[in-house]
Amino acid sequence: MGAGPSRCTRPTPRCPSSPRPTAGEAEFAVVQRQLDVSASVLSKHVTVLMEAGYVEQRKAVRNTRQRVWLHLTRHGREAYQAHLAALRAIVGP
Numbered sequence: 001m002g003a004g005p006s007r008c009t010r011p012t013p014r015c016p017s018s019p020r021p022t023a024g025e026a027e028f029a030v031v032q033r034q035l036d037v038s039a040s041v042l043s044k045h046v047t048v049l050m051e052a053g054y055v056e057q058r059k060a061v062r063n064t065r066q067r068v069w070l071h072l073t074r075h076g077r078e079a080y081q082a083h084l085a086a087l088r089a090i091v092g093p
């Protein structure tokens with residue numbers, strides 16, 4: 001085993017804190033693919049996050065199909081940053 005924790009090279013569900021510019025929105029289908037979950041599972045989680053005030057969604061028609069875009073609210077971004085800070089405090093520098 002290595003002397004320290006491995007560095008993430010790209011964001012994944014197991015390594016969300018790797019360097020990456022944040023986008024304003026993500027399309028529901030893209031998030032679903034990235035997380036490799038069903039639409040119903042993601043929808044349930046998004047609903048909980050929306051009720052907590054962490055996520056908002058925007059619906060619009062594109063190419064005759066309804067699309068849903070998700071984005072973190074300011075409160076959601078602050079909660080996410082606090083969660084990352086707590087995880088970093090657990091694992092150390």
